Amino acid sequence: MSLIDLLALLPVLILAFGGTAILMVGAWYREPRPLLAGGIATALIGAVAAGMVPPPSLEIAGLFSAGGYARFFTILWALLAAAGLMVATRYIMEKRLGAGEYVSLVLYAAAGMALLSSATHLLGLFLALETFTLAFYILIASNRRCEMAAEAGLKYLLMGAVATGFMAFGIALIYASSGTLALPDAALRMTAAAGGLQPWGLLGWGLVLIAVGFKISLAPFHLWTPDVYQGAPAPVGGLLATGSKGAVVAALVGMLSLAGPVWHDLVDLLWLLAAVTMLAGALGALGQKNLKRLLAYSSVTHMGTLLVGLLCQNTEGLAATTFYVVVYAITSLGAFAVIASLADQRGEPMAFDEWRGLGYRHPVRSAVLVLILLSLAGLPGTAGFMAKFAVFQAALQSGYLGLVLIGVFASVVSFAFYLRVAMLLFQPEAPAVQRHAGTAPEHAVVAVCTAAVLVFGLFPGILFDLIGRLLP
Amino acid sequence: MSTLATLPQFPWLSLLVLLPLAGALLCLLHSGRPAECRALALATSLAVFGVALYLFIYHGQGDGRWLLYEDSAWISRYGIRYVLAMDGIALLMVLLTAFMQLAAILLAWRVERQVAGFFALLLLLEAGLMGIFLAYDLVFFYLFWEVALIPMFFLISVWGGANRRRAALKFFLYTLVGSFCMLVAMIALYQIHGAQTGVYTFVIGELLHTQLTAAQEGWLFAGFLAAFIVKSPLVPFHTWLTDALTEAPAAGSLDLTGLLLKTGIYGLIRLAFPLFPNATAHFLPILGVLALVGLFHAAWSAYHQDDIKRLLAYSSISHLGLVVLGLAAWQLTAWEGSLLLMVTHGITTGALFILVALIRERTATRSMQELGGLWGQVPCLAFFFLFFSLASLGLPGLANFAGEILVLLGTFRAHPVWAVAALLGVVFAAAYMLRLVQGVIWGPARSERTLPDLTLREWLMLLPMALLVVWLGLYPAPFLAPLHGTVAVLLAGGLP
Amino acid sequence: MNDSLLFLIPLLPLFCAVINLLFGMRLPRLFAEVMAVTGVAGAFALTLLFWGHAEGDGSRAVLFTWLNSGTVDISFALNFDRLAAPMTLMVTGVATLIHLYAVGYMHEDDDYARFFALLNLFVFAMLAIVLADNLLVLFLGWEGVGLCSYGLIGFWYRKLENAKAGTKAFLVTRVGDVFLGIALLWLFALTGTLSINAINAQAAAISPGVVIVLSLLLLLGACGKSAQVPLMTWLADAMAGPTPVSALIHAATMVTAGVYLLCRFFPLVSLSAVAMTAITAIGAVTAIYAATCAMAQREIKRVLAYSTMSQVGYMFMAVGAGTVAGAMFHLLTHAFFKALLFMAAGCVIHLAGDENDIFKMGGLARRGPVELFWAFLAGAVCLAGLPLTGGFFSKDGILLALFTHPDPLYRVFWLIGVVTALLTAFYTFRLVYLVFAGDYRGTGHPHALPLLMRWPLWPLALLGLAGGLFNLPVFVGGGEALHHWYGTMAGREVAASHDVEWMLIGLAAAIAAAGWLAAHWRYRGYRPPLENPVSRFLLSGWQADALVDRLFVRPFTSMARFCSAGCDRALLDGTLDGLARLVSSWGRMLVQLTTGRLTTYLSAFAWGFLVLLGWFLLKLVNGGGH
């Protein structure tokens, strides 16, 4: 690896080495505040580095890209990590967790996600994916005093391990059929591959799809999602819902923009997956009595909708998908941040009973939560609407009317369950108990997310233009 | 596009939308101080009314072109523009909205719970309605179309009656299904137009001349129709309205019946008809029959109600059936009648909803079985009740009659049978309205308690409405004047 | 004088009505009363003042444009012509007297402001009908009188029955209004105008079939307002209102509006023989129907109500027989004597201690002031058609017109008219005997009669008795003044030989005498009312209410129940709820997959894998096929 490569990799290196440094310091110095501040600073520096330091080459060791697209997501995930840490501060201190470990794991995860979003090689993809997945295994179960966290950790771990198996085998088959792991070629050569091997390659892509399906919770690989969301603490859940899914999707978008044709063969499968996922998520959320589980199912629907965008196989669809990912990440993070900011010694408010009438105790955050939920549902004026609009637009352009109609149905159902929560929050008869007032960093994250939801909702042009320039 | 677009002018239309929005934000900032919120809301809606009145007086004369037009780039990626445009019809609806909103604010004066939220939602609703009436870009229109639902949803679900949550969800989801159908149709139209001309735009005026096959046009029209018919609402898509109106708080019912319902019909006029002229031509007979069915069905159903609010909800549906019938006749006079009737219905039924709220405040009931004899107890209130009931049943000289007779005169020329049937409906209107009056204000007094008659605030709400009802009934010309040109253009299949 | 000042005639009562409505309760009682009387009396005076404007083609006044849209251009316009002028004079004149009477009648009631406001408003609306230049203004008045009638019938609203009677009146007349409305729309579509004169002028150009239908529609509209068969059921119940109301609205003016409408459109209606026959037939049926009902009634005002229907039936027959002058003549005399009868009946009820039942009266000639008896008797002889009274001449004119009509069918109508006259004489004197003869049978305490309730009877009595002078037939030396006044509007010239005329007059006199004698024989001494099926049948107005109830009201209410409960609640809401339940049951089924057990999740993974494999194999097979 040359110096140029290292320089190009600088943002990720900052995250990784910063994480390591904080881990080491944390071994001796157990005061959480400075460690967290250091972590946040590291993440921010990483983001700044990704934004400010122009990469000397657009390609790193043939594994990763350092192009605008990759850098954009690097910034996004680094910022997300910073936000995740800000939200986690109180959690770490109240639960007396090892701050060093926590911070370093989040930074590692961010590094992994950044790498994943910039992978141009199946090896890089695999490595990056495993990096942040491993971090999440630990993060989810990090609170050793919590029964649910342990259970969630176990479920995510075992499922993740099986997914890794599928992923590895899938990549192996792709390699076997195409003879390369570099991304455009691995897909492109498949069509040209010797007749006997081509089906293996296709199967390989299918297996990769299953693994990806697990990561981004496509039905029927989504069953772990509600349990893990519920069990994981909200700060981790926020990262899990946004970063880990977003990074995978970002990688998919990158892969697709490089290697279109292979998807052609997978279209019917993806169509089915998208349809089933949208429906399963929406319908599953309908009967939920727990906000975090509801968010889990809602993320399933969203991933189904994303898949519709991916299915379009054109720049329109990819741009829409990218927009969707960014918006979804921000919105979702906002939701988890609100939940985390309300957590107190009773834990996080989760069951609907705990939310009932909370709007009268904490009007601002409840209103923000309603706004975020409406954005998730896709109310015009919020970012969520523009995202859905873009995806449906692209899908209609590509002739997926059926999917759009299913998506519309899912959206209607989504509105039903989001609005039920909104009503719950402002239900007048039963004022809820006072929850935590939240800390400044939490409020800051919530505020930024809210602002982003509105700004990207009313002036989506900013983000669209950026994406248009970045898409490879 | 109009040449007006190039002229520099004060952005009155944006002001109409932004003023209430700003008022809503200010209200939220003053939460916890009810008196200030009330004053703020009142001041805002007065200002909006002032602007609307100014526009009516100084920009109300037109020969069918846009009276005002604002245009600037917004989301260029999808050719979505920030276009606000006002023609005669929009002007009338804006005026009605501003006027009714004043009444709604006054009516909400006595709300005690979460005052800031209530007024903020009312003002947000006003902003949404203004946007619906003024937006001239499909996506921009859709934005307001949906945004207006949210405040109403919360008004119902938080401040409503016993079954409020169910009603609110039903209201929202029902209309949402329609809206989504419209959204899909909008995007499809956008793409078809873009593919044909290479110009990807959502501006309504530019989409006007898209070449569509019969099947395409039919499906797209159906998509738009789904949204507007549910909102109007035409039977059999009306059950959300009866529930929502019954459960909504007083000011919510007022806005819902007086304004929100009009958006459906307005959408038909502004979007569905001009965009899909051929499909419209095919569909008009069906629309007429649907309208008639609605007129009768609602009138009959109204007769069977005991809850006076529900009765009024049905009466609204019945009246809107007549409005739609006028549109279906596709006749200048009928259209102008329909539009006038939209306004007058808003005022008369709105006033009745106000009165129901006042009665409810005094007697704590809305059941006709428990009411009666109010004339002896609260004569002024009862007088207004009688007055607006008579206006509602179409007594000549009062507002509704002017609209109704124009609808009928116009409709008869095109479809005599429809007009005759609609006239028969008038008997039923009298039947349920008189049953209502009989149940509420005549008969022996139901309680010994002395009830307070109208207060100054209540007079302030009702008296202007009553005067307006008389004015519109006897001399609607100023309100018809802005319509002549616009309607003629619309009937010819164009837009200003 | 400026023609547009004509508007003062209707607007003066309107102005007073509004003042009374707004401020009546805050001002001294005297002020309200003076306001009310002034409004009507002023209108009367103005009518006299403007009388000259009616000559020739009359005068037209336009106030301002009411509706203006496309080809529709309708103004508030009045037309004061030869047909309208006498009617205006009668309406304002009778109304003035009745208002004066009402001041006395209401002097113990606290709700006087509403009463006088409505009464004045009524006069305004009635004048709008009479003076209307176009159909829409006429319709305004048409509905306006209906409204006032509604408000005044239910004036004592605390008794729900009164309010219900008002509602019934409004609804039944509204049914008639629908037909008038259809005619209005159709006429506009045909002629492009709503001006009555213009329509009449163009009437000849309308195809005959359409004319028949239009005429029948107008007839049905008239039936509603004038309580003719089949829309007659409301009038008897309308007697629940205060007596001045019955006198003004339900005897003298509003119920004759239908006749006036037909006269207004006579040029149109007379084009169709079928329609004319229908009008006559309706009139004849109503006349005999109402007369039979009146014979069995027990309440004094109901007797008079049925007699009103019967007499209006005569007027319809007159129109049908083609003589507008005859119809208007009877309309005027009837207005005088029937108002008189009602007002006198009001006095009677006062004296009998608010007792309505004539079987619980008796002997009132001695108990009350004797002048009351004479006033009542004056009205009664007019109604019964005793020779030389106004009613005699006007009724005889109608019978003559029927008799001389070229169509032989009209002889049947004439016969019905003669029989009705007999019945009329009988029930009129039945009433007189039961009320005034014999001993007092009631228990009520008489109220004092204010002076204002007594003296307005005299001018009316005079007008009623001498009313024949207005249109005295030529053969008895009269000049047929009214007929000549109407000129071209008078309708068919009724021509018959003097022999026939004398024969008919003799017959009429004989019939009136026969009716009186029969009543004298039956009721000279008091006998309790008959209780047999026939009398019950007649008492209930031939069970018309029950019939309407069964034919219309009950189907309507069950339809309403079906629409609301069956269709909306059960069907539509049921479907929606079912859909919602269905979707959420899918949700529940799906959620059941999330068992919480890892093995389930892993097997879901495996199922997904299997589907993939299946799809893959399918692809392979298909791909191999190519």
Place this chain on the structure above:
Amino acid sequence: MMIPFGHALAFAAALFILGLTCVLLRRQILMILIGVEIMLNAASLVFVAASAYWRQVDGQVFVILLMAITAAEVAVALAMVVYLWRRKRTLVADEFNGMHG
């Protein structure tokens, strides 16, 4: 001489299925993890075989890294197993079903 590539693939596929079957049928967390290891090994096998087939080194590099990752994963997994055992005194996967629905 080389083993035909097809044979290697078939064997690896069989191994993968075996591993998957193990994952699906066993209830013990440890056994499931072992199943996963078998699946990963099947992948490694394919990589090695393909590497030989395409005469490239990429596949072998992947195998090495795969081993490393597997090791890391196993480390985390075993720590988790110990932790779970301490909490609940059982390692049957289905016993951990506190959250569902």
